[in-house]
Amino acid sequence: MDKASYHHDNLKNNLIEEGLKQLNEAGYENFSLRKVAKACGVSHTAPYRHFKNKDELIIAITVEAMEKFNETLKKAALKYPDDIRSQIYEMGFLYVKFFVENPEYLQLLFLSDVTKYVNEEDVPEGYSEDPFSTFLKAIENFSLEQKNILHNDNFDKNAFALDCWSKVHGLAILISKKQYPYDGDYLELARKIIWDEHK
Amino acid sequence: MDKASYHHDNLKNNLIEEGLKQLNEAGYENFSLRKVAKACGVSHTAPYRHFKNKDELIIAITVEAMEKFNETLKKAALKYPDDIRSQIYEMGFLYVKFFVENPEYLQLLFLSDVTKYVNEEDVPEGYSEDPFSTFLKAIENFSLEQKNILHNDNFDKNAFALDCWSKVHGLAILISKKQYPYDGDYLELARKIIWDEHK
DNA sequence: ACCTGAACACCGTTCAAGT
DNA sequence: ACCTGAACACCGTTCAAGT
Numbered sequence: 001m002d003k004a005s006y007h008h009d010n011l012k013n014n015l016i017e018e019g020l021k022q023l024n025e026a027g028y029e030n031f032s033l034r035k036v037a038k039a040c041g042v043s044h045t046a047p048y049r050h051f052k053n054k055d056e057l058i059i060a061i062t063v064e065a066m067e068k069f070n071e072t073l074k075k076a077a078l079k080y081p082d083d084i085r086s087q088i089y090e091m092g093f094l095y096v097k098f099f100v101e102n103p104e105y106l107q108l109l110f111l112s113d114v115t116k117y118v119n120e121e122d123v124p125e126g127y128s129e130d131p132f133s134t135f136l137k138a139i140e141n142f143s144l145e146q147k148n149i150l151h152n153d154n155f156d157k158n159a160f161a162l163d164c165w166s167k168v169h170g171l172a173i174l175i176s177k178k179q180y181p182y183d184g185d186y187l188e189l190a191r192k193i194i195w196d197e198h199k
Numbered sequence: 200m201d202k203a204s205y206h207h208d209n210l211k212n213n214l215i216e217e218g219l220k221q222l223n224e225a226g227y228e229n230f231s232l233r234k235v236a237k238a239c240g241v242s243h244t245a246p247y248r249h250f251k252n253k254d255e256l257i258i259a260i261t262v263e264a265m266e267k268f269n270e271t272l273k274k275a276a277l278k279y280p281d282d283i284r285s286q287i288y289e290m291g292f293l294y295v296k297f298f299v300e301n302p303e304y305l306q307l308l309f310l311s312d313v314t315k316y317v318n319e320e321d322v323p324e325g326y327s328e329d330p331f332s333t334f335l336k337a338i339e340n341f342s343l344e345q346k347n348i349l350h351n352d353n354f355d356k357n358a359f360a361l362d363c364w365s366k367v368h369g370l371a372i373l374i375s376k377k378q379y380p381y382d383g384d385y386l387e388l389a390r391k392i393i394w395d396e397h398k
Numbered sequence: 399a400c401c402t403g404a405a406c407a408c409c410g411t412t413c414a415a416g417t
Numbered sequence: 418a419c420c421t422g423a424a425c426a427c428c429g430t431t432c433a434a435g436t
Contacts, residue, residue: 011419033410043421045411054410110376132378152398159388159397162370162379166392170369171361177309179331180361189358193365198358199351210400232429242402244430253429 012050012060014040019061028107033057058108065105070131072098076138088142091135092168092194097187099172106176139164168194211249213239218260227306232256257307264304269330271297275337287341290334291367291393296386298371305375338363367393 018039023031033054034044051057076091099106109131139161147155171190174180182189192198217238222230232253233243250256275290298305308330338360346354370389373379381388391397 032408034408044409045413045422046420048411049419110372110378146398150398154397156391156397158381158383159391162373162381162388163366163392163397165379166369166373167362167366168369169373170365170367173309173372174361174365174368179309180364182357182361184357189361192355192358193362198353198355198362199345199349231427233427243428244403244432245401247430248400 011040011042011046015047015050015057016060016064019057020064023061023108024104027104031058062108065108066130069098069105069109070134073131073134073138084142084145088138088164089195091138092164093191095135095168096172096175096190096194099176100187100190103176106173135165136161210239210241210245214246214249214256215259215263218256219263222260222307223303226303230257261307264307265329268297268304268308269333272330272333272337283341283344287337287363288394290337291363292390294334294367295371295374295389295393298375299386299389302375305372334364335360 015036019031019036022036022039026035033047036057037044037047040046047057051060072094073091076087076094079090080086140157142164143155143157143160146160147157171193175186175190214235218230218235221235221238225234232246235256236243236246239245246256250259271293272290275286275293278289279285339356341363342354342356342359345359346356370392374385374389
């Protein structure tokens, strides 16, 4: 008997990869464990050898997506190594660009069950670094610099961080889901807004 | 035979009301047409007399939610009748407050199928005025005023509108879903950010 | 007109049984 | 150890039949 056909040693990774593919194609609402199993050439109960249930598979896929997103964000520092202000602006732009180019990740990263764990202790295994911490850390560095420049006692770090984050988060969602009616180049508009060239 | 028990003349509205209730309690992902029908004391096929399918019921519920949201936004003008700047800020704050207080509406208003129709021609029946137009119109009025004040040729109406909208949209989602780690009063923080008192 | 019940094709999940 | 197939309790949807 062919070992590969029966034993299927890498099934766990196969399920994650195939699952991500199906999420891209069919969307979150049509995602089915049975379909993923079938696409992997395996019975519909086989996934239960590797995941406790459907949610655990989705979480594993989300962890993958988180890593991709994180890698994207980290490119911002490489582009402007000596300019912390440009770093944070570029990171904001990459944040938006990522979800415009991968709209299916929106649901996955913001609405799946993994997001529930982000600020909790029982983070699932394999969940090391998350992109939101990367982004918040960058904002923190920037806000410290801003505070020195501004010499302003009203400056509120939390408000500043949430302000930055809300803006790119909102941009990412509104543009990615095409909820703002606009004929021009969305990404160009987003860049303008992030770099504050419009007022 | 009791007419009410069999004939159930107001079933359509009953289904919408009960559906909204179940969305609040069980959440979007656990929403089931059969459960709604059962709660209305009717067979699981009865809803098909009034709605083409499950999506159509969700759309009807969404239209209800849209109207509530719209009414909320309109209160901003009443609070500051003579100050267009405060009107738009207050509207932004109410936008955030609405979703912080009704988190289950997030999914409904931004992710259900109705949002697909918002910018299309085949808007479902009963879908009259939408809150996003209300918000955009207010921003438009404000941006015209800003343009006069600023005398700035760089001023970009689209960028300004999307900037405002993204910020409150992002705030609403990050806060409502508790994705920004913060110990204090979220709504107070949101108010500060919207009224630009933090930098 | 309005509602029902059986039926169908799908789900997620469990479990005894096979290799 | 790893996978399967039958079984169960749920779905959404269709349709002939009942009042």
